[in-house]
Amino acid sequence: MANGNAQQKLSGTDVVKARKGLMITPDLCIACRGCQTACKQWNKLPGDATTNSGTYENPPALTAHLYNQIHFIEKPKDVGIDWLFVRRACMHCGEAGCMDICPAPGALFRTDEGAVAFNKEKCIGCKLCVAACPFDVPRYDSDNKISKCTLCSDRISNGLSTACAKGCPTGAIRFGSRDPLISAASAAGYTVYGEKDLEGLGVMFALKGDYKEYNLPQPTYHAGIALWNSVIRPLSVIGLGAVAAGALIHYLTIGPKDVEPDETAKKGGE
Amino acid sequence: MVKMIQKTTAFERIVHLLLALSCLALLLTGLGFLYQQELGWLNTIFGGVHIARGIHNWGGIVFIVSLIFSLGTWVPECLKWTSDDSKWLGMLGGYLSREKDKEIPPQGKINAGQKLLGIVVFISGVIISISGLILWLSVPSALWVLIHNVCALLFAVFVPVHIYLATAANPGTFRIMTRGDVPLYWAKKKHPKWVKEIGAG
Numbered sequence A: 001m002a003n004g005n006a007q008q009k010l011s012g013t014d015v016v017k018a019r020k021g022l023m024i025t026p027d028l029c030i031a032c033r034g035c036q037t038a039c040k041q042w043n044k045l046p047g048d049a050t051t052n053s054g055t056y057e058n059p060p061a062l063t064a065h066l067y068n069q070i071h072f073i074e075k076p077k078d079v080g081i082d083w084l085f086v087r088r089a090c091m092h093c094g095e096a097g098c099m100d101i102c103p104a105p106g107a108l109f110r111t112d113e114g115a116v117a118f119n120k121e122k123c124i125g126c127k128l129c130v131a132a133c134p135f136d137v138p139r140y141d142s143d144n145k146i147s148k149c150t151l152c153s154d155r156i157s158n159g160l161s162t163a164c165a166k167g168c169p170t171g172a173i174r175f176g177s178r179d180p181l182i183s184a185a186s187a188a189g190y191t192v193y194g195e196k197d198l199e200g201l202g203v204m205f206a207l208k209g210d211y212k213e214y215n216l217p218q219p220t221y222h223a224g225i226a227l228w229n230s231v232i233r234p235l236s237v238i239g240l241g242a243v244a245a246g247a248l249i250h251y252l253t254i255g256p257k258d259v260e261p262d263e264t265a266k267k268g269g270e
Numbered sequence B: 001m002v003k004m005i006q007k008t009t010a011f012e013r014i015v016h017l018l019l020a021l022s023c024l025a026l027l028l029t030g031l032g033f034l035y036q037q038e039l040g041w042l043n044t045i046f047g048g049v050h051i052a053r054g055i056h057n058w059g060g061i062v063f064i065v066s067l068i069f070s071l072g073t074w075v076p077e078c079l080k081w082t083s084d085d086s087k088w089l090g091m092l093g094g095y096l097s098r099e100k101d102k103e104i105p106p107q108g109k110i111n112a113g114q115k116l117l118g119i120v121v122f123i124s125g126v127i128i129s130i131s132g133l134i135l136w137l138s139v140p141s142a143l144w145v146l147i148h149n150v151c152a153l154l155f156a157v158f159v160p161v162h163i164y165l166a167t168a169a170n171p172g173t174f175r176i177m178t179r180g181d182v183p184l185y186w187a188k189k190k191h192p193k194w195v196k197e198i199g200a201g
């Protein structure tokens, strides 16, 4: 079932040969933001001017030039506070709403490693992918073109690890084939976030507590797009086919309605 | 000489032409976007997806303007719904057989099917215009995408039927769009109530 659906959708992972991914372990993160820097360096992204908003979190959200951001959660406890550091970036969803809604062929595409990558030349800047993303990921550069993490497609297709994983000194970001990452995290006693959701996220989290404590959303495919895929899209094909075939058959069998001049003239014209 | 009577004014014909051209351009580019895997080639014909987006956005403006100017002409006609119209729809205008031609209930300036088209075009036209502007000018919610697409499908089904009925299926009708006049004998057969109303009979 899941496979059948995936084939219908643009975002299907059936083209993927060996799905690669990241396992994020917030417990190991020390918020050094080496990943943010390594990502900027590899992807040649300029810095953003930020303002002090009274937190260590900086910048406070993803931008067109920040594909990967460490989110700071402060939890008050009896003495002092507990910190949780959660990496935010594209999750490379197996069932990717952004790809399914995108109207421009090739603007978003699935790589052999299962990443959701983009091609700015083909993007028309419609921002529909923003509407479809459950993780609030896609951003726009000054040309109105999509900008987001590509899972370092250009590195991983050449056998390298992602820049963020390489830049991480503690192993909080681990890159590898998806299945071994999952087994390792489970063996270490973590609950894996994103193993099955949305046909498997490319970026998963190894968590000790409830995902809500980490401000992670329930991964959900947009209901409107699901309704479109499952019901309206097939109906529309039937409807359009019926119109075309109906008109042709009508013309060839019953034929056009001609009006003969004399016919009505006889009947009561003046 | 066949006696002719005028069915549309020059203004109405210009407005209808703009409506028709913009609507077709919107439909073709829109279907190219919506079914980018299967119909993306439509937008290649329009000169690539970037040009297609421009055509779709600015064509939308032409569509909205011509829709507004169409309202005054056709809405009052569409609202004149009588039992003859219900009967006409019930037998699908007699299009399904040639036997029943004599039983077709007499129609006004436009027939019940045309009224139905008008109603669908105006209601979904307003909704598709509003949702389209939202999609264009904001970072939209996916719900607007759904609304926009459902209205587009209504157009995609009704417009080809309309085109077929206004051309191949009813010889002589296309002239209403291009020249505006029809032979009196034709009008008496197709729109007898209207002929009576304007006292042309």
Ligand code: HEM
Pocket (backbone or CB within 6 Å): B007, B016, B019, B020, B021, B023, B024, B070, B074, B109, B110, B113, B114, B115, B116, B117, B118, B121, B159, B162, B163, B166, B167, B173, B174, B175, B176, B177
């Ligand atoms: C390009 C192909 C088209 C052709 C050949 C065509 C032809 C015609 C003709 C001949 C009429 C006059 C009918 C009469 O007075 O008996 C008409 C009316 C009308 N057309 Fe079109 N049309 C076309 C496209 C469109 C499109 C794309 C739309 C919608 C956006 C549209 C909307 C209307 C409406 C609302 C009327 C008013 C009366 C009615 O409902 O038939 N037309 N059309």
Ligand code: SF4
Pocket (backbone or CB within 6 Å): A089, A090, A091, A092, A093, A096, A097, A098, A099, A116, A132, A133, A134, A135, A136, A137, A138, A148
């Ligand atoms: S996280 Fe958002 S942008 Fe990334 S693949 Fe999923 S839907 Fe697309």
Ligand code: SF4
Pocket (backbone or CB within 6 Å): A098, A101, A102, A103, A104, A107, A108, A118, A122, A123, A124, A125, A126, A127, A128, A129, A130, A145, A146
């Ligand atoms: S903004 Fe670009 S990538 Fe996003 S849906 Fe539109 S064309 Fe696709």
Ligand code: SF4
Pocket (backbone or CB within 6 Å): A038, A039, A040, A042, A043, A067, A068, A089, A148, A149, A150, A151, A152, A162, A163, A164, A165
């Ligand atoms: S995978 Fe690459 S592009 Fe994505 S956040 Fe890490 S370094 Fe940046």
